[in-house]
Amino acid sequence: PISFNSDTMKTTPSLDIVIVGGGLVGGLAACALAKRGHSIRLYEYRSDIRVEESSGQSIDLALSVRGREALKLVGLEEKIVNHHGIAMKGRMLHGKDGSLREMIYDSVKKNCIYSVSRKYLNQVLLDAADQYSSVTLIFNKKLIDADLDHGKLKFIDTNNREIVEVNADLIIGADGAYSTVRRTMMKRPGFDFSQTYIEHGYVEVNIPPRMIDEKHSNKGVQFCMSSKHLHIWPRGSFMMIAMPNDDYTFTGNLFAPLEILNSLDTPEKLVKFYEQEFPDVLPIIGNKQALIDTFFTAKPKTLISIKCSPYHCGKSIILGDAAHAMVPFYAQGMNAAFEDVVLLDELLDHYKDDINKALPAFSRHRCSDAHAICDLAMYNYIEMRDLVMRKSFVARRNLDTI
């Protein structure tokens, strides 16, 4: 972390900021920048996830110290960590023979990472942003074009196709891995960009709670495995992981080459695959039909890693996945994205909210760190599914990996 002398007073007038994207980073950035006294309009492509029955990915996220620091900045750490998050003190490795092996993340200080629901976290962040009178949340508006030098944006209303044009002193691109703000930056000379789709994709598998009394299931439920661990079934070229939820379920993810995932195209093939590779999973899911129902809910999703530089251009900056989407095997995508917001806040503090100085400084400080974490995530992609069973790697576990 960079430390600045933060006893500087804010002298510039408040900025009129437009945030594109109301996901995790957009919500957090809205809170952090409103706290600085700026005026925020946040435009989100989707409808409001706080009122929609179901939208976005349902996957759990592992929250680590980077992310907690950012939540602390906007006063939400306790709400998320203590009232919702489930502490995971280590990994629980599931062998093919049903054997279990525990790997504690931090046996000395007993630090842990927390399983949090993406949707809940996003809802809390939007609610918190909404508390500021200087924040306006606008849904169903998709950015289609931007003039980053002059702070002009063009959105389309996804309901009535109406075009909305707005101006901003500062544009924050928090519009995810397929960012339109970044796409606009890419047209500029000197903007470096690379993306890699890995061979693997993933499918979500829900693991229900165990009924305490099977005859009277309404009497109560409990976790079907230890809720204090991140469960991993490493199998060489593929793996499954599962994290606990606060309703006693687990959200599992099967990460495998897309070729394998796409080949599991009938219930029979799927059940045979699980019987062969994850024999202890079927009993905890309950029955074959439950596995079939959860697995075929959605098509396999792809995984992408994106590096680019710089992260700013004219009156705009990209944060989070828009700047550095990474494969999820280091569990740092959101955590690093949240850290972007902390760094931006520190730099705005340091430069008295002068974006002409703060934005270039952000790129200078952040690009190489973010590229490094993208590389580490790619490395952990191999380790988690394969090397994780080798004893020599046990000593190198720490809280920066899942």
Ligand code: FAD
């Ligand atoms: P997003 O969450 O993608 O939000 C972008 C928002 O912008 C969306 O709401 C979208 O609708 C909106 N948007 C997009 N385009 C437009 C447009 N043109 N106009 C307006 N709005 C737009 N990270 C962790 O730290 N820990 C984990 O355990 C972890 N697990 C993961 C597991 C998987 C399978 C995956 C895929 C990722 C995981 N991540 C994890 C990474 C994490 O999900 C991302 O890093 C995080 O969601 C980034 O947040 P974001 O706000 O930048 O982007």
